[in-house]
Amino acid sequence: MAVDESLTKIIEKTVKRAKWKNLAIVEIGDPVLRKKCGKWEGQIAPQTFEKLVHAMRSSMLSKPGVGLAAPQVGIPLAFAIMEDHVAGGRRGGAEGELEEDGHMEKGGKRDEREFAEFPFFVALNPSYKPITSKKAYFYEGCLSLPGYQAVVGRYLDIEAKWEDEEGRERVEKLHGWPARIFQHETDHLSGTLYLDKCITRSFSSNANCQKFWFSPSISKAKKELGFSVQMKSNED
Numbered sequence: 008m009a010v011d012e013s014l015t016k017i018i019e020k021t022v023k024r025a026k027w028k029n030l031a032i033v034e035i036g037d038p039v040l041r042k043k044c045g046k047w048e049g050q051i052a053p054q055t056f057e058k059l060v061h062a063m064r065s066s067m068l069s070k071p072g073v074g075l076a077a078p079q080v081g082i083p084l085a086f087a088i089m090e091d092h093v094a095g096g097r098r099g100g101a102e103g104e105l106e107e108d109g110h111m112e113k114g115g116k117r118d119e120r121e122f123a124e125f126p127f128f129v130a131l132n133p134s135y136k137p138i139t140s141k142k143a144y145f146y147e148g149c150l151s152l153p154g155y156q157a158v159v160g161r162y163l164d165i166e167a168k169w170e171d172e173e174g175r176e177r178v179e180k181l182h183g184w185p186a187r188i189f190q191h192e193t194d195h196l197s198g199t200l201y202l203d204k205c206i207t208r209s210f211s212s213n214a215n216c217q218k219f220w221f222s223p224s225i226s227k228a229k230k231e232l233g234f235s236v237q238m239k240s241n242e243d
């Protein structure tokens with residue numbers, strides 16, 4: 008598909024307006040978050056797309072967030088950006104020692120969330136499939152549902168597929184936290200939010216999550232909020 012001139016113009020304007028501030032993040036309730044996104048076929052002119060990605064990245068980092076999908080900035084096209092770092096021995100409020108492979112450890116115990124270095128990238132037309140039926144359960148949040156988090160079961164290991172900005176097809180096996188990020192962002196592109204997959208009894212404000220449930224393990228939350236999890240998917 009050729010460049011969509013009118014869409015490019017709108018985005019050029021939006022990015023220009025946001026120059027000294029961040030892009031507005033669309034919040035839950037807006038229909039754009041519930042649409043199946045159109046396939047990315049180069050509808051936004053390359054120079055404008057580059058500026059858009061730059062603005063999306065600075066918006067994501069300022070929140071802070073670890074991923075942002077196009078519909079979250081009002082664009083119903085299938086692409087997302089992702090980025091997470093474990094450097095500095097601190098990640099998402101978790102403190103510990105950084106192992107050589109990038110995983111976190113605290114008091115000799117491996118952080119169960121399995122954070123790993125996930126350098127910035129743009130994923131065009133991403134998709135994933137589970138490699139095993141094993142799932143991991145942890146709290147996660149979304150910039151489109153600010154102020155809340157809930158426990159979501161995500162495949163621990165996936166085969167992630169996407170196209171990069173040069174149009175090359177990329178396939179990678181992802182594990183742990185990066186696999187969770189990829190699933191969350193890719194789900195956005197089919198109109199699915201973590202809210203649709205979460206354990207509703209675990210739903211918590213950020214403040215209460217910090218106060219009561221902040222731990223690499225969800226066992227305390229399970230016991231005190233009264234929910235159980237299925238560590239293996241019964242979908243496959």
Ligand SMILES: [Zn+2]
Pocket residue numbers: 148149150151191195
């Ligand atoms: Zn999200």
